[in-house]
Every structure is written in C-alpha cells, then in structure tokens.
Amino acid sequence: MIRLHFSNSKKADILCHNGIFHADDVFSSVLLCEVFDRPLRICRTNCIPDNLSANTIVFDIGYGKYDHHQKGGNGVRENGIPYASFGLLWRDYGKEFCKKIGLDPQFGMLEFDRFVEGIDGYDNGLFHEESTPIMNISQCIRQFNPPWEANSIKVENTCFLNAVKFADVVFQNTINGIKSRYHARSELLKELEKTSSDTMILQRFLPYSACPEMKGRINKIIYPSLRGGFNLQIISSEYRLPKSLSGLNSEKLQRITGIPSAGFVSNNGRLCGTGTIEDAHKFLKLIENIKP
Secondary structure (H helix, E strand, O other): OOOEEEOOOOOOOEEEEOOOOOHHHHHHHHHHHHHHOOOEEEEEEOOOOOOOOOOOEEEOOOOOOEOOOOOOOOOEOOOOOEOOHHHHHHHHHHHHHHHHOOOOHHHHHHHHHHHHHHHHHHHOOOOOOOOOOOOOHHHHHHOOOOOOOOOOHHHHHHHHHHHHHHHHHHHHHHHHHHHHHHHHHHHHHHHHHHOOOOEEEOOOOOOHHHOHHHOOOOOEEEEEOOOOOEEEEEOOOOEEOOHHHOOOOHHHHHHHHOOOOEEEEOOOOOEEEEOOHHHHHHHHOOOEEOOO
16 A cells, blocks of 8 residues: 655655656655655655755655666666666665565566566657557556646646556556465475476466576476366477477367367467367377477
8 A cells, every 4th residue: 555645855755856756756755655664754846955864765856866867877787777766766675565565576676677677668768669559567657647727736646646656556466466376386386396397287377487496407387277177387498299280270280180170279389278188198298390
C-alpha cells in the first residue's frame, strides 16, 4: 500500500522533478516507499533548494547520485543499457529490500533488474519507435499525465499519485513473481539431483528458466500442462521437432506421427502437447539434433 504525501522541500523525505512524469520517477517513488516501509513526504519541484535536508533523497533531478541527466549519464550496465534513476536507486537499495522480504539478494537483484533495465533504457531514449510507438509499461505510465489543457499543479500531482498507485500494483506483482520463481528454483534443483538423463519429468509445471543450473544438463522437460494433458518442452537450442509437424491441427498431427493424443507442435518446434504422458514420451523419439 503506497503511503505518499506531498510536502514542501523543507519537510520532504524524497524529491524529484515536477512537470511531465515518467515511469522512471514513478517507479522510483514506489521503490522508496517499499524500502522504507513508512509514509513518505514527496516534493516535486523544478530545482533543488539550497536549504534541503541532507536526509532527503533526491532523484531524477540535480545531476546527483540518483540522477542521469548529466553529461555522459550516470553509469552503464554490462549489457549496454544506461542507468536511469530507478536503476540507480535499485542498485543501492535492492539488496536491503530483498533481505527484508526474505528473498535471496543475488537471485532477487538479477531477476528484478530485468524489469528495471527496460524502464531505465526507455527513459534514456532506447527502444523508441517514433513512427510506430509500441505500447509498454513506460508508455502506460505516461498516459497518466494530465492533458496539456489542465495546466494545474494540483491536477498534475493527483495524476502522479494515480500513476504511483498503478505502478505499485505492477511492482508488487513483479516481486511476487520473482518470489514464486525463487521457490521454483529450489524445487527444480531437487528434481535435478534425481535426474540422470537429459530429460526431466515433472509432476507439475515449474518455470524452468528460474533454474540456470539446468543449462547444459537438461535438454527436454515433460510436465502436466496447465491446460490439461502433458507438454514436452525442448529447452536446448540444439534440438527441435521436425518443421513438417509445426502448426498442424491435432487430427493431421495424429495421422502423420501415429501418436494418438498428439495435440500440437509449436511453430518453433520446441513445444508440443499431448493428452497422455505416454504420448509425450513418444514425441521424444521424433526430436532432431540441429546443432551446426
């Protein structure tokens, strides 16, 4: 639950720029509320006053520690995506936050930064297609800005709070998803210990990408589908099912393969569905090695 209140700069706990807001400063506000877990007073202004308290966290304005508008920016990730204020704050406060919510910091920092870097990149001018803009979370946040006709600080601040409330829902869902993936990783590690071949058989669906330790050891996974029946998932890029089977309807697929409950083969040839686990195993015999 966001507990954010507007105040003047002398009383502010956090301070950012006013005017049009973006996902960067909105999610930064959400993060700080979560980190400190108490009501925060925010001041949105176009300049940093001289008498500002040393305890006030300033972001996305002023060329300081948590701004990125200075010449040359304020740091770049190894993958080339520059930091914006959200990422700079996450880099400093992320470990503390992960520990507070019972999440392994090494896992949580890496997982959540995949979310943060998209917002940082967009705020720094990446991923923009001016002729055909693609809707994304940063664009969604931007839609909360008031129309230019409003021309009112009160309306602007109300819209900012609405954007923060929306961003908080996204933030919480993202964190809950990471917690779930961390739980999945522990379950997959147990299954990995029991698996002697390169095919893992699961009793229920688990997001395999949460367990990087499987890479190089497990190439295929069979698991109960959330839609009913069973799936065979090929997770190695060296294998796929024959291209001739991709996209066929179930009747034609069953006729060609001789597998009674064959349901589909995905267009990339790395996922197929069947009605029974026995038929999922039959698809294993059709997998082709496509290693160059």
